[in-house]
Amino acid sequence: MEDHEILTKFQDPASRNLAFNQLVRKYQSKVYWHVRKMVVDHDDADDLTQDVFVKVWKHLENFRQDSQLFTWIYRIATNECLNFLSSKRRKFLLPLNDVGAELAAKIEADPAIAGDAIELKLQQAILRLPDKQRLVFNLRYYDEMPYEQMAEVTGTSVGALKASYHHAVKKVEEYVTRHTEE
Amino acid sequence: MKTAFKLDAHPRRPRPLLSEPPAGYFDKLPTQIMARLPQAEASATPGWRWLSFLTPALRTGIASVAVLGGFAASFYMSGSAPLVPRSAPTAALDAVPRTELVGYLLTSGARVENSDLAVLTAAHPGIAKGFLHVSEDEVNDALDAQPSEDATYL
Structure with missing residues (x-):
């Protein structure tokens, strides 16, 4: 079902549930992996993904279609992730690096990555980036999202996003080089 | 000397190497999300939906008036109706x-x-x-x- 069709059906109370169910089925995987890349842990990603769609439900009626539906959903998901990580830091009084280290430890424990030393170092490097820079890195490197669309998701200018991504790549390359044996 | 790592030279994956969610996760997720939606609450109280169209300041004002009115009404009622009959x-x-x-x-x-x-x-x-x-x-x-x-x- 196309986005405009979902939105039209959502406006009608009789078909609202059906339309929203279609919306969830269409975007759940993308939202989940977007969130999972940020919080690493599946249970956290599961909670946040559900929270994202509950928020989408609450605000979809007021969605003005100034941007694409998916970009709008991504923006909600991004804010949920950043709020989650920042509240985690506040709750446990953790400095920035400790949350990165905690996420890196979860990556190390993940059996999917076992045996791939370079990939492990790459993930550790990415998880040590500040949250917002990591978000920019993920959107550009993994999702290959155009900068203009990233600007809509993050509310940041294209120029600032390019600079942020450039710095993120440098940091990642330096970290992997430094921590990889000959 | 170590060889410098270059991201462009590293095989790009669509996402990091993380374990997949449990089997059937995406089949069950829509049902779990639909169960969490506040639609029952919204449909049960259609008389209050107009509140959502008001500005937060106006809603706060209405709430304040309602609370003060409640106090005034309870005060009036307690004053006009003696708690114990005269006899x-x-x-x-x-x-x-x-x-x-x-x-x-x-x-x-x-x-x-x-x-x-x-x-x-x-x-x-x-x-x-x-x-x-x-x-x-x-x-x-x-x-x-x-x-x-x-x-x-x-």
């Missing part, structure tokens, strides 16, 4: 068996003075009719026998 003292006393009343007066340490009786009968002229079985002459004789300072209440 309550005598009615309540009538309901108490005489033996219990006597027992209370004897054991509680309460002392009923002549002045108490005088004030009570002045406030409620008919209160003694139910239990004071004496004639008017007997009452007058008893009053004439009282010291003058006690008789001033009558």
Whole structure:
């Protein structure tokens, strides 16, 4: 079902549930992996993904279609992730690096990555980036999202996003080089 | 010397190497999300949906007026409707068996003075009719026998 069709059906109370169910089925995987890349842990990603769609439900009626539906959903998901990580830091009084280290430890424990030393170092490097820079890195490197669309998701200018991504790549390359044996 | 790592030279994956979610996760997720939607609450109270169209400041104002109005109404209601009916003292006393009343007066340490009786009968002229079985002459004789300072209440 196309986005405009979902939105039209959502406006009608009789078909609202059906339309929203279609919306969830269409975007759940993308939202989940977007969130999972940020919080690493599946249970956290599961909670946040559900929270994202509950928020989408609450605000979809007021969605003005100034941007694409998916970009709008991504923006909600991004804010949920950043709020989650920042509240985690506040709750446990953790400095920035400790949350990165905690996420890196979860990556190390993940059996999917076992045996791939370079990939492990790459993930550790990415998880040590500040949250917002990591978000920019993920959107550009993994999702290959155009900068203009990233600007809509993050509310940041294209120029600032390019600079942020450039710095993120440098940091990642330096970290992997430094921590990889000959 | 270490070889510098270049991200462009590293095989790009669509996402990091993380374990997949549990089997059937994406089949169950829509049902879990639909169960969490607040639609039942919204449809059960359609009369309040107009509130969502108001600005937060206006909603706060309406809430304040409602709370203050509630206080005013409860204050008014409590003032206009006496908690205890006017006839309550005598009615309540009538309901108490005489033996219990006597027992209370004897054991509680309460002392009923002549002045108490005088004030009570002045406030409620008919209160003694139910239990004071004496004639008017007997009452007058008893009053004439009282010291003058006690008789001033009558």
